[in-house]
Amino acid sequence: MAQRIAVILTIAASLASAAVLRAPHAIAQQPHVEKLWTLTSLLADGFEVKAATSTQSGIVGTLVVQKDKQVFLCSSKELTIQPMTFECWPVK
Numbered sequence: 001m002a003q004r005i006a007v008i009l010t011i012a013a014s015l016a017s018a019a020v021l022r023a024p025h026a027i028a029q030q031p032h033v034e035k036l037w038t039l040t041s042l043l044a045d046g047f048e049v050k051a052a053t054s055t056q057s058g059i060v061g062t063l064v065v066q067k068d069k070q071v072f073l074c075s076s077k078e079l080t081i082q083p084m085t086f087e088c089w090p091v092k
Contacts (some may be wrong), residue, residue, distance in 0.1 A: 005072075014026055017087035021082075026049065034039050034090055036087045037072060037077040037088040037089070037090075038086065038087065038088065039063065039065070039074045039085075039086035039087075039088055042065050042072055042074070043065070044068075045067065047065040047067040047072065048065060048066060048067065048081075049063055049064070049065050049067060049069075050064045050065065050066045050071075050088065051063070051064040051089070052064070059076075060076060061075070061076050062074065062075050062076070063086060063088075064091075070090065071091045072088040072089065072090055072091065073088065073089060073091050074087065075087055075088075
């Protein structure tokens with residue numbers, strides 16, 4: 001079980017790194033149009049949580065959700081104000 005969690009966290013970290021590394025290139029090629037989705041709307045649309053990262057205190061910071069071939073990376077908002085609110089963006 002611990003190995004599975006480690007693999008899931010590694011995948012989530014890899015996806016987050018890929019999104020960050022691709023961002024400057026993608027922004028340079030297209031106009032800045034930022035559309036964020038909410039985790040609630042994606043889950044209601046049938047997306048499933050595939051991976052999660054958390055802090056040492058157990059607070060979830062990032063989620064990876066997927067439906068078919070669509071993958072979204074969801075990041076928690078300000079934890080002290082809205083601890084269960086996530087903003088999501090597509091990973092290509």
